[in-house]
Amino acid sequence: MSLTLPLVSNSLIPHTPSLTIFSPSDTAFTQSGQPPLSILRLHFSPLSFPLNSLESLSLGAKIPSLFPNYSLTVTSTGDDVSLNGVKIKDSPVYDDGSLVILGVDRFFDTGFGSSGQNLGCSVKAGSDYYSFNEVSRVLKSKGYSVMASFLDLQLMAGFTDKTALTIFAPVDEVIKASLGDLREYSSMFLKHVVPCKIMWGDLVNLDDRVVLET
Structure with missing residues (x-):
């Protein structure tokens, strides 16, 4: 990941006061090869999430990513927190308060949860309004x-x-x-x-x- 960051810093990472990087391990890169930018975007969030903040989130909570219109989903909570089914390492790689780097064993899947329908606000029944x-x-x-x-x-x-x-x-x-x-x-x-x-x-x-x- 340290070799990837300089290559994508200009095209992928916006100038933002806070950032969380979910860094795949070397083994993940060895097994999967260099992923496309769409996958890498999932591993960056424009917000700072210290590990204790992640652990306090509720099941199903959404975390914004740099992949357009896609959020990561909290799939387990507590000491073994996971996002999109991928476990987060139990100690941060780096944390200076605004930039947080957390380790993960494998890449997030852009197709996670695609079997479920995201209704957004498309479900509307009736046209009457109430006070x-x-x-x-x-x-x-x-x-x-x-x-x-x-x-x-x-x-x-x-x-x-x-x-x-x-x-x-x-x-x-x-x-x-x-x-x-x-x-x-x-x-x-x-x-x-x-x-x-x-x-x-x-x-x-x-x-x-x-x-x-x-």
Whole structure:
């Protein structure tokens, strides 16, 4: 990888204040040969991900890569974190706070998860809209007041009643038990909101491994 970096630094790596490189081992290069640029792009993320940050991510979390319109997926968590089914070495090769280099045994696969359909926001059922204020009131009456409060904040930020959303709302007890730091609440809210409307009948009929962008 050290020989590859100078060759691709101008054409592949943008000028960015932070970068994570998932560096394949020498054995990976020996077995696979020099990969095409499309594969190499998967091994660069324009964000800094120290190992402890990766270990704290939830299963299925997405990490942006330099491959256009493609994110790496967290496929195992904790001490044995893996992305796209490839295990991350348990100690960083290099970490200065802005540039992080983590070792991997093999190359990421651009076809990982291709058997699953990425719906993005293509699932939209019906054309009627509901008042977010009414939705917030109903949520609060049924034990989802934390999610209702965050929905209220989105209205203040400029959402309109014609913004199509699907909200997967944890009950208050679950949120309060799992989150101790108020700074984590915003991230939690965004992970539970899909920016399009999905009816229950559509949801239960989706195939396994369908991806919903949040």
